[in-house]
Amino acid sequence: MNCIETRKNIESLIDGELDGAFKESIERHLLICASCCEVKQEMSSLSSLLRTSRIPSPSELDRRVIESFRSRQKPAVAWWRGLIFGGFVMPKPVFAMLLILAVAGAWLAFQIGKLNSTTISIISPSVASNEIPVPTSSEPKIQTVVVEVPVIKEKIITRTIYVREPKINKTEKVKAPADSKLDILPSVNSVAENGYFTAVNLKGFEPAAEMSAKIIKEEKKDEE
Amino acid sequence: MEFSNTELNPNEQQNLVEKIKRGDETAFSEIYRSYRDRVYGFVYRMTINQATAEDITHEVFIFLIENPGRFQAGRSSLLTFLCGVARNLVMNHLRRKFNSDVGFDEFENFDALEDETKGNPLADLLNQELAERIETCIAALPPLQREVIVLREYQELSYEEIAKVTEAELSAVKARLHRARQALAKQLSAYITTSREKCYELH
Numbered sequence: 001m002n003c004i005e006t007r008k009n010i011e012s013l014i015d016g017e018l019d020g021a022f023k024e025s026i027e028r029h030l031l032i033c034a035s036c037c038e039v040k041q042e043m044s045s046l047s048s049l050l051r052t053s054r055i056p057s058p059s060e061l062d063r064r065v066i067e068s069f070r071s072r073q074k075p076a077v078a079w080w081r082g083l084i085f086g087g088f089v090m091p092k093p094v095f096a097m098l099l100i101l102a103v104a105g106a107w108l109a110f111q112i113g114k115l116n117s118t119t120i121s122i123i124s125p126s127v128a129s130n131e132i133p134v135p136t137s138s139e140p141k142i143q144t145v146v147v148e149v150p151v152i153k154e155k156i157i158t159r160t161i162y163v164r165e166p167k168i169n170k171t172e173k174v175k176a177p178a179d180s181k182l183d184i185l186p187s188v189n190s191v192a193e194n195g196y197f198t199a200v201n202l203k204g205f206e207p208a209a210e211m212s213a214k215i216i217k218e219e220k221k222d223e224e
Numbered sequence: 225m226e227f228s229n230t231e232l233n234p235n236e237q238q239n240l241v242e243k244i245k246r247g248d249e250t251a252f253s254e255i256y257r258s259y260r261d262r263v264y265g266f267v268y269r270m271t272i273n274q275a276t277a278e279d280i281t282h283e284v285f286i287f288l289i290e291n292p293g294r295f296q297a298g299r300s301s302l303l304t305f306l307c308g309v310a311r312n313l314v315m316n317h318l319r320r321k322f323n324s325d326v327g328f329d330e331f332e333n334f335d336a337l338e339d340e341t342k343g344n345p346l347a348d349l350l351n352q353e354l355a356e357r358i359e360t361c362i363a364a365l366p367p368l369q370r371e372v373i374v375l376r377e378y379q380e381l382s383y384e385e386i387a388k389v390t391e392a393e394l395s396a397v398k399a400r401l402h403r404a405r406q407a408l409a410k411q412l413s414a415y416i417t418t419s420r421e422k423c424y425e426l427h
């Protein structure tokens with residue numbers, strides 16, 4: 001090992017980058033060469049000198065870094081919110097508003113369903129539609145007839161029901177108001193001369209509402 | 225919060241980074257405690273400004289928080305990874321400061337340094353002022369030389385690790401380190417003459 005080769009590798013030796021036989025040969029040269037040893041001492045001294053330098057401690061860094069970490073973490077999502085929205089995190093006010101709307105919608109749907117699924121039973125006296133036989137007997141007789149009402153929302157459906165009305169000769173026709181709700185409105189005098197009057201105005205039958213009508217057979221229509 | 229400069233072993237590094245991905249604050253704190261001083265030290269010595277060093281170190285750890293997946297234990301150590309991130313941020317800062325890439329590699333301010341310190345020779349006798357002198361000498365080095373000397377002398381990275389951090393060839397790292405040491409030895413020669421004498425005493 002000569003001086004040129006040694007000086008080229010002195011820094012690597014100081015920095016711990018050499019090992020094995022090559023390192024040993026340089027170290028042996030440094031033991032016998034004062035000039036190369038001087039260079040090595042100079043570099044070692046420089047390293048020691050540089051490491052005496054101290055730096056000021058950071059002041060706000062710790063707080064800032066920890067705050068940054070916390071602010072970047074996603075808030076925990078409740079399992080039930082996770083089921084509904086998946087990983088999406090909804091702002092609380094929006095979630096509350098949607099919840100209120102959902103409850104209101106459910107209540108409204110319940111009310112409408114309740115309204116539409118009402119079964120109307122006309123106990124007495126009643127007769128419905130053309131298929132229902134006209135009373136012929138003077139003996140009161142109860143007969144139950146099921147009347148199926150077509151289901152068309154918001155449409156007024158009129159059925160004719162014959163009702164015994166012995167003491168009233170005159171009847172009047174009453175038109176069902178558009179906003180009437182499931183009311184049975186006696187009206188129409190299409191057969192007033194034989195003592196019956198007709199009409200039932202029904203609104204809002206949905207879905208598949210059924211009407212039960214009981215027929216009281218009293219007199220024959222012809223007898224009137 | 226207690227800080228240490230002890231390097232975590234590769235398995236620990238990988239485990240802690242995996243926990244950071246899941247938002248584990250304890251794991252993050254452990255990494256922060258282990259690497260804060262070394263990252264901050266590197267950045268401070270590159271910028272010689274406390275506020276800037278804090279800002280850049282803050283950004284380095286934010287990068288780790290936001291991109292834990294970028295660290296791959298098999299490819300480098302966590303220290304090398306963090307120093308690499310810090311190095312990029314520092315170089316961007318220095319480029320903005322110089323406002324041009326022209327002269328970035330060649331910047332050397334020793335003439336101004338000598339003029340600045342000539343008027344106060346007694347100051348060098350005090351340790352604090354010696355430290356300031358060293359700091360100023362390092363700051364006067366061109367950035368590419370400064371980073372290798374800081375990574376070697378203060379971060380104690382190997383040549384290979386320095387090459388990874390600076391994205392340079394091993395030979396370039398050695399050459400820059402040599403030039404930086406020559407420049408510093410010249411500027412600080414007054415403080416290293418006694419060592420030479422020791423060498424001659426041995427022979």
